[in-house]
Amino acid sequence: xxxxxLITPTTSTPKPLPLITTRSKLTxxxxxxxxxxxxxxxxxxxxxxxxxxxxxxxxxxxxxDEEYVRETEEVINKIRNTINIxxxxxxxxxxxxxxxxxxxxxxxxxxxxxALLGRSSFRDIYSALNAVSGHYISFGPTAPIPAKRKxxxxxxxxxxxxALLRGR
Numbered sequence: 001x002x003x004x005x006l007i008t009p010t011t012s013t014p015k016p017l018p019l020i021t022t023r024s025k026l027t028x029x030x031x032x033x034x035x036x037x038x039x040x041x042x043x044x045x046x047x048x049x050x051x052x053x054x055x056x057x058x059x060x061x062x063x064x065d066e067e068y069v070r071e072t073e074e075v076i077n078k079i080r081n082t083i084n085i086x087x088x089x090x091x092x093x094x095x096x097x098x099x100x101x102x103x104x105x106x107x108x109x110x111x112x113x114x115a116l117l118g119r120s121s122f123r124d125i126y127s128a129l130n131a132v133s134g135h136y137i138s139f140g141p142t143a144p145i146p147a148k149r150k151x152x153x154x155x156x157x158x159x160x161x162x163a164l165l166r167g168r
Contacts, residue, residue, distance in 0.1 A: 068116065069164050072125055075106050076157050079132055083153060087144045096141035103129045120168050124160035128153045 082099045085092045107129065116122045131153050135145055145153070 065167075068110065071106060071109075072121060072160070072164060075102060075125060075129070076161060078102050079128060079153070080157060083132065083145055083150055087142055093141040096136050100133060100136070103133055119163065121160045121163035124156040124163065128156040128160070131156075 078099050082092075082095045085095055107126065110116050110122065111126075131149060132145070135143070135149065
């Protein structure tokens with residue numbers, strides 16, 4: 001019940017293509033220049049590919065220590081300013097959106113840095129950012145942060161600042 005246009009495999013083996021041989025009248029000097037300019041063969045390609053794949057890649061460092069300290073202090077200040085804005089202020093939604101953008105870029109930049117993951121300043125700021133962004137995502141940008149959560153976030157900010165000053 002196969003359709004007449006359906007291509008089915010046959011039992012006959014395909015015929016090999018004939019080799020193309022060219023006869024050129026080149027002098028030995030031109031032959032060496034042509035062979036030197038010829039593209040590398042399969043063996044050279046595979047060797048180069050294996051070398052590139054097996055070499056350890058250098059880690060991409062996100063930033064220097066000074067840049068980390070500076071950007072972390074900026075994030076701390078933005079968190080404090082955003083938390084302390086009154087809920088009746090018309091700029092609170094813009095401040096929360098700006099904080100979310102800043103926190104996303106900070107986390108994206110420093111989360112994969114293995115040297116920073118063990119720092120207490122990173123841990124405290126990351127925890128505070130999770131608490132603040134989780135609150136605003138759940139309750140909206142105009143909802144005030146409860147006093148107990150606000151106190152914990154501010155305490156984490158103070159601890160992170162002290163750790164930054166100590167180089168931790």
